[in-house]
Amino acid sequence: MHYHTYELTHAWLHPVRLMSRAMKAQLETPLNPFASTPLVRNVAAACEVFEGMTRRYGKPEFGIKETRVRGITVPVREEVVLGKTFCNLLHFDREGIAAGESGDPKVLIVAPMSGHYATLLRSTVQEMLGEHDTYITDWTDARDVPLYDGSFDLDDFIDYIIAFIRFLGPDTHVIAVCQPAVPALAAAAVMAADDDPCQPASMTLMGGPVDTRRNPTRVNRLAEEKPISWFERNVINRVPFPNAGFGRRVYPGFIQLTGFMTMNLERHTQAHMKLFENLVRGDCDSVNAHKAFYEEYLAVMDLPAEFYLQTVKTVFQDHALPNGRMMHRGRRVDCAAIRKTALMTVEGERDDICGLGQTEAAHDLCSGLAADAHHAYVQPGVGHYGVFSGTRWRTEIQPRIREMIRSVQSRRSTGQAATGAPHAHRAAPRAFAKVAAR
Incomplete structure (x- = not known):
């Protein structure tokens, strides 16, 4: 209605x-x-x-026409390299620089499916593009997907991430911004449990709700206060005619936008x-x-209703991942199985959507990683959007991610990747974060 x-x-x-x-x-x-x-x-x-x-307002364009690679201005062309029903894998092709031959690390940016388009991460892409072979998940508006194309839920989201990583191959570095932190971490855990040869070389989680019990925000409290039946009754609607997705159950983008607007x-x-x-x-x-x-x-x-409701229930109400009860296709997601993927978390000091510590909780879950495979950083003076865009992102956050990726690449090329020392990390991430935030 x-x-x-x-x-x-x-x-x-x-x-x-x-x-x-x-x-x-x-x-x-x-x-x-x-x-x-x-x-x-x-x-x-x-x-x-x-x-x-x-x-x-229609879907914006990335509009990235050029970048600088090693001091030279290079044209940039967008190309869809893998298409799926609810998402396209978009590659920013730096013309004249062949993918895989430049020596630059492959980076998959997992954009949030949370109401805004992937173009919200334009600044994120721009800063990574000069020194990385960059890809991004370009999610499709659910109101444009015909009902006969089937449903899409959190399990499908995880499957899409795994499929994209496998398509890109070994030595892929994943950056998950906001909401995808949980499914990206789950995807890495599933691949690790299968000893998949395409496990990500590193994973950077930025402002994501890994454990929303830590410093809960207004958004977190709202999700916990209402039963899932309330969300199904009050915010789930069917796409009206004449949209292509006529009849599909969705969480409308305008409702999400209204929530964001009323917060500020x-x-x-x-x-x-x-x-x-x-x-x-x-x-x-x-x-x-x-x-x-x-x-x-x-x-x-618009978001598919199945994905939205399952995310609210699994991530914000049951806290299934930090509680060790998250399931994917009938299998328990065990982050302790991750041993070959370096982990970095980035948080904003003033984040009013994902409170401090919610993303850093991933380090406690990934207890199978060696201490030197953990990196945590808290950026002073920024809110949620400042974590992945703006001056602080360009001058302070992105250079740290770049250095982490380069260090992982260097270790892997010399066969020195850390793969052990369970629980040895526990004091390291917080100590690193405190030093970095000064």
């Missing part, structure tokens, strides 16, 4: 948006002798703010008030910066 109301409201507002757009064009035309008066500028600014707040409603309100003021003043740089952010932030996708 929520979805149909949303669609009807959007349709009802469509002619109003058109009138607003037309009024703005008439007010700002050079033929209008009053275009520069305060009243007209205020009305035109109000029309633009209204149009921006009520329109639907005052900040978003002030941002749009500031936009209005900048439009009146004609501050184009500030206006463009606002639009660039919100065109990404307001572009949302």
